[in-house]
Amino acid sequence: MSSITGFAPIVSTAARVLILGTMPSVESLRQQQYYGHPHNAFWPIMARLLNFEPSVAYPERTAALTTHGIALWDVLHICQRQGSMDADIRQESLVANDYHSFFNSYPAIQYVFFNGKMAEKLYRKHVLPTVIGSFPELKYQVLPSTSPAFATLRLAQKLEAWQAINQLMVK
16 A cells, blocks of 8 residues: 655645645545545535635635635645545554644644544644644634535534634634
């Protein structure tokens, strides 16, 4: 099984919010786009929250994020995984992204939202111990996964939970 490498972050110096996934899916890696699977709810949710058409091209979608002070990245930099499921990540293979350098480079980030429980679990295990002393002011919240594999909640229910991001934007 070969290793897969995640994407560079989508971020601007004005970012106040960071949304973290685990690792791009097979389809996202193929397309070289965050949340590239057509049934992932991430872009439809962001379109509703930030008031843009979900059908706009990928560069316009990512520009909407940065315009609204939202950064996007994944917890993992490298891992081995068969398929796209987070549960299939080989734990001994994972390497987390360098968040100490990231938070130093983007000091305006105050809030970290996890796109699903696995992203939070991996962050708490592999990243938090390296950043908690230097960045104790960061606030964290887990949101329901936008993955099509997480079908427990309907889109409307996920959207309602993700409104937490919008509530920060008006502060």
